[in-house]
Amino acid sequence: MTTDTIISIRNLYKVFGKDPAKAMRLIHQGMSKDELLEKTGHVIGLNNVSLDMERHRIQVVMGLSGSGKSTLIRHINRLIVPTAGQILVDGEDVLQLNPVALRALRRFKISMVFQKFSLFPHRSVFENVGYGLETQGATKSKIKETSMRWINRVGLAGFENHYPGQLSGGMQQRVGLARALATDADILLMDEAFSALDPLIRTEMQDVLLDLQNELQKTIVFITHDLDEALRIGDNIAILRDGEIIQSDDPQNILLKPADAYIADFMKDINRARVLRVRAIMKPLEPLDEGPVVKGTTTIEEALQIFAETSGDKLIITDRQGNRIGRLTVEDMIRGMRRPTAEEIHA
């Protein structure tokens, strides 16, 4: 755990059933998941999950339904209590906090946005956004000023006095987002926050989020089952299956070096050209290399565009500061877009 790690999940287990403690003992003795279910009727929701999340980054936790991702995120603010394991937030063990400290954690350090919006139907937009500030005990004037600021920031100016029942899905989630941001917490938990929205709105909201993140630099834990979404906004993606983390890596590496056939299969339909950056597949620079200069963060698709518009057969890749760090030919690019073979997966 480096000083950049803000959330550290260690050996987390969550067992569902009548006597989880007993089940834990059996698990420690080596019983498998299927055997446990058959013999005791207990289900392992999270199986020895360990994950470190970096400050100021968007950490995506991805998986299909039933993989345990919603359960996992709720451990961070202790809405769910684990059967075994540790959760450290900024060095503090969340599970050891007394009720007062836990409330303080939830009021000041962590905010949450929910898949089904979870707004308070009996309160107006203004009152919903101000809720976190209310529990913090802020003064009325501060609540008013902060709430209005965020309502404007998420683009809901003019709707302060409307009730959630009068708003569309996209607008409701903006309220949810504003409510979470108003508390100025460092950590933002987003549980499938955009999954209930239609695709166009979803893309719009992703833009809003990325925009805000540029400015605010929060630590965001983002749950989703949508691969495109994960690849679009994630700085790091952790893939969950059946309660276990299969792979945790940045998006490029997951595409290039999937941990197993399951993940490779997942990535099958991705437009790799749109996701992969040239930096991931570039070759070392050779002397006398000449050609159009592109940044390492350029996507292959964009690079192909440049190739099509210029003559020449290679691109020069630079880092953010402009230093030349590699080269890329069309052939390299085509090979880079190829999906990995079975042998490469198991390597």
Added chain:
Amino acid sequence: MKITKPSYIVAIAFALGVLGSTAAQAACGKVTIAEMNWASAQAAARVDAFILKHGYGCASETVPGDTMPTAVSMTEKGRPDIAPELWLNNIKEPIDKAIKEKRLVIVGDVLQNADKNAGEGWWVPRYMLEKTPELTTIEGVKKHASLFKDPEDPGKGRLLGCPAGWACQISTQNLYDAFAMKDAGFNLVDPGSGAALAGAIAKAYNRGEGILTYYWAPTSLLSKLDMVRVDMGPHDKNAFEKCIGIADCANPKPNSFPVSEIKTVVATKFANTNPAPMEYLKSRVWTPEAFGAVLTYMEKEQANGQAAAVWFLKNHEKTWSEWVPANIAAKVKAAL
């Protein structure tokens, strides 16, 4: 039609035979007996029901009743057939009218020497007399309204009256006015129901509180609690019947409660069609000792009317066997 004369005769004879036999059976068919909701009436009704059923072969059953409603029902509808214990004083006029119209028949007394042993009145607990002996008369009572504090109206005294539906509500109201109880500082309170009345009296007595209340003997309550009847002066029969017992009497004058007329009354139809049971009812007169014994039994053993009746029939054979001819007595005894 080819119906020949002989068939006519056969048909008619058959019909007569059927009618005759049913008539013979109807000599004692279904008999309804009113069972009022106070202890003595319950026991009396059940004893009658038992004897009529097992001794005389009637299909007897008891139905709930109350003085006023039962009297009206018997007069208008001829149902129930028998009211074993009807207190006539407060319904004198309607009963007299019914008898004149030949709808009802008074069979006879229920209680021996009723004039000495039974009666309504206003009662106070005996323990109050130890401190204030003059409470034995109505004048004495009027001077001490503060001793009979009304819990719902501090500063006033309380006369606990009769619930609605009881004929005594009328007489008590009129006597309350006649004795100018209101000016003496008394409220007349309607307890709501017979059970509430008994409960309120019991509560006050058990706490040693002061209470002035209407009640009547013989009852299990008065056999349990030691209370004294307040002397309200001589009884003017004429004034009582013409005024005190009537609802809208204009100017009631002081009076006291009459000697109680407690009679067995039957509907005329029943009287005319059941000679044997009528004989029984005529000879069935309770002695105060027997009545007292039954009431004490009911009080001590928490018995209901049915249980008390059975107990009485089992343990006081000498008494009731005098009411019925020997063969009937044997049948009743066998059924016990």
Added chain:
Amino acid sequence: MMWSNTFPQIAESTLRTLSRAIDKGYLTFSREYGAAIEAFFEPLLYFLIGFERVLLGSPWWVIIGTIGLISYAASRSWKLVLGVVLALCLIGVFGMWENTMRTMAMILVCTLLSILIGIPIGIFMSRSGRGQKIILPILDVMQTMPSFVYLIPVVMLLGIGRVPGLIAVVIYAIPPVIRLTNLGIRLVEKDALEAAEAFGASRLQKLLKVQLPLALPTIMAGINQTIMMALAMVVIASMIGVRGLGQPVLQAVTNQYFALGLFNGTAVVVLAIIFDRVTQRFGLRLQKHREGAR
């Protein structure tokens, strides 16, 4: 065979000994604690008497005006206010004003008491599964046990009059508000509750700001039911000497005066309708507020 027809039961004598023991026990209890319990209820009694005196002593147009204003404030419907005023005037015209005022005083105090006691119990039940398991059967008993069974012991303890009447009415009328408060809180959307928790709300904050406001429509339905059931007890209460509309109805039943029973019974119905409409409208208005235009 004998026992195949009659149910095998404990011997009569045993039953009677048991009954006597229970009675004696109660008598001892009543003698020991009766005075103390009466003293405990005295402030309530004086409040009841005082409230009744106010209603009886005020001029009738003041009372009708006040009720009209309250109905308007609660419902904002001129039609309802007109109906209420008209109904009350008719009651007065038919000579039932005093009794109606008495009954209204009684019912209002009973309802107030039921709400003050019932809602906290309902809140407690909603939190505690075990509490619910214990209290629900008690509520069932309170609603179905024939009133006279507990009325007479109460009369023996406290005499006849307003306080035993109030106890009888509250016992019968309080279960709806308890049940529906419990139900309303339990049925609050889990999502809203989770959000409140995630933002660090304390238990009190959750209760006051999220659970109670969202449960309010159901709680209002409970209060509405409680008022109806209190009015239904009016006649039973008159059986232990409580004055008001119940008394003439009881008189009518026992004396067979049909018209008297009809008039007073109708007055009870009218009162019930007034209370029902006003509280329902009030409940609806509360909902409108929170859900916006639906």
